[in-house]
Amino acid sequence: MLRAAGAGSLLLTLAACRSAAQHSEGASDSATPQRGGTLTIAHHVDFTPALLFTQSAMNLLQRLVFNTLTRYDDNLEPQPELAESWDVSEDGTRVTFRLRQGVSYHDGRAFTADDVVFAIENLTNPERSAQLRSTAEAITGIDKRGDHEVRLTLDHPVSNLFDLFEFMIIPDRNTIEQAVTGDRLNGTGPFRLDEWRPGSGLALSRNDAYWRPDRPYLDGVEIRVITQSDSLVSSLRTGQSQLAVGEAVAGRDAARLENDAQFRITTYDIGGGCSYVGANVAVEPTNDKRVRQAVAWALDRERVVEQAKGGYGLPSASPWPESSPAFSDTHRTHYTHDPDRARALLREAGHDSLSLPLGYTAVPATQTIAEMVQYDLQQVGIDVRLEPYDSAAAQQRLIAGEMPALWTMSHGFAQVTPSTLAVSAYPFNEAHNTSHFSSEEYTDLVQDAWRRTDPGDDTSLGLYRRISELLLDEAFIIDICVNANVQVASTRLHGASINKFSYLTLDDAYLA
Structure with a gap:
């Protein structure tokens, strides 16, 4: 292991560079930043406070109100944030953080090592439903060395520690219960939450005591909840909103704007998660692998990307973006659109026809994919009943493992260390996943890939390949495409970015 930010050099093979797909930022971003103004963001779902510590459809607030200990650069090398520097032991079981001084919460209380201790313990709380809980639980000892140094001891090395x-995020330990009800968010981040209007939006104002000198440039941020796709695009076109990110602006909507000179469209090579069909293996007939594989062969992935995503995405039967060391074009194309093969598998399983429910998140982008899945399955003899859920209910069902025989949503966690997907994402978690799938082989492969110090060596790459092959064969998660992570911004807006978990960062953002 190496010291300080160099610890992330182990992850060099996980390169995940950002690139502009349209309207490259170029010389216009070299202008002198301007202070002032309020940025209005259009978003497709409301804030769900109970999901504050999870990866969900509303990841706008986390890095606006709070900070993290470290932040990856484009090569997945961790860089300082609330931690100024760190040492990692050679065996990967001890990490010592030296924390930034002079940082305060929005209420004026000083940030200390106690807040880091609490943040780690908070993620181990089952009530938080945090996807990286297993990694937090690997930290078995926390030694506070004064107010600005903390040593973490791990039970075993983990490849996805950073x-x-x-x-x-590092929340305020004194107001945590108010945070998870949405009554108060007290962080160290660049903006303060002034008001949450359920179903309508949120208002944030500049944190004048932010630890980064002269940041943020913006006076405030307004997040407008606009659930209808056409209305959201109209809000951007008319200048009522200046930014939309991620699933808020589906690829098809981005395609409608890409030739409009008033917008800059940016894509992130890490992708925007994957659209997928999940299968519940605890109920009939999806407890039969042949039925699940039939679904996988029935899906027309190319059509989904072209029509539902407007070309923004990569048809793929496996979850990995091209930037991941786990990516393989052979795995990506393992399942192609082959209705005849799907019908043959169904007959082999004893079914001439089936009637199955398909749950989905009732937002325009996901509904479009649900309808396309419904059509594809009907062509092979599976009659599909669509069951829409609102975003909060869908996430709660996903976490609780209460999905029907089939469902379609999107998942993340394939964009970072590959082992994170199988130990942290609800659909894939080897210990307890939404599909209720388990096998000794899957557990052994995932644990071997996770309990390593070097996620990029040949042994790790071999483990990722075997995990991918098992996922394709068992087909309890049937990936459709790697979504493009799209950011549509007014050309007036400069400096907005996202982190590897799609937390929006506006420290350096300004309106020209």
Whole structure:
């Protein structure tokens, strides 16, 4: 292991560079930043306070109100944030953080090592439903060395340790119960939450005591909840909103704007998660692998990307973006659109026809994919009943493992250390996943890939390949495409970015 930010050099093979797909930022971003103004963001779902510590559809607030210990650069090398520097032991079981001084919460209380201790313990609380809970639980000892140094001892090395620190926001330990009800968010971040209007939006104002000198440039941020796709695009076109990110602006909507000179469209090579069909293996007939594989062969992935995503995405039967060391084009194309093969598998399983429910999140982008899945399955003899859920209910069902025989949503966690997907994402978690799938082989492969110090060596790459092959064969998660992570911004807006977990960062953002 190496010291300080160099610890992330182990992750060099996980390169995940950001690139502009349209309207490259170029010379216009070299202008002198301007202070002032309020940025209005259009978003497709409301804030769900109970999901504050999870990866969900509303990841706008985390890095606006809070900070993390470290932040990855484009090569997945951790860089300082609330931690100024760190040492990692050679065996990967001890990490010593030296914390930034002069940082305060929005209420004026000083940030100390006690807040880091609490943040780690908070993610181990089952009530938080944090996807990286298993990694937090690997930390078995926390030794506070004064107010600004803390040593963490791990039960065993984990390959995704700095994924945890990129993911883990540092909340105020004194107001945590108010945070998870949405009554109060007290962080160290660049903006303060002034008001949450359920179903309508949120208002934030500049944190004048932010630890980064002269940041943020913006006076405030307004997040407008606009659930209808056409209305959201109209809000951007008319200048009522200046930014939309991620699933808020589906690829098809981005395609409608890409030739409009008033917008800059940016894509992130890490992808925007994957659209997928999940299968519940605890109920009939999806407890039969042949039925699940039939679904996988029935899906027309190319059509989904072209029509539902507007070309923004990569048809793929496996979860990995091209930037991941786990990516393989052979795995990506393992399942192609083959209705005849799907019908043959169904007959082999004893079914001439089936009737199955398909749950989905009732937002326009996901509904479009649900309808396309419904059509594809009907062509092979599976009659599909669509069951829409609102975003909060869908996430709660996912966490609780209460999905029907089939469902379609999107998942993340394939964009960072590959082992994180199988130990942290609800659909894939080897110990307890939404599909209720388990096998000794899957557990052994995942644990072997996770309990390593070097996630990029040949042994790790071999483990990722075997995990991918098992996922394709068992087909309890049937990936459709790697979504493009799209950011549509007014050309007036400069300096907005996201981290590897799609937390929006506006420290350096300004309106020209």
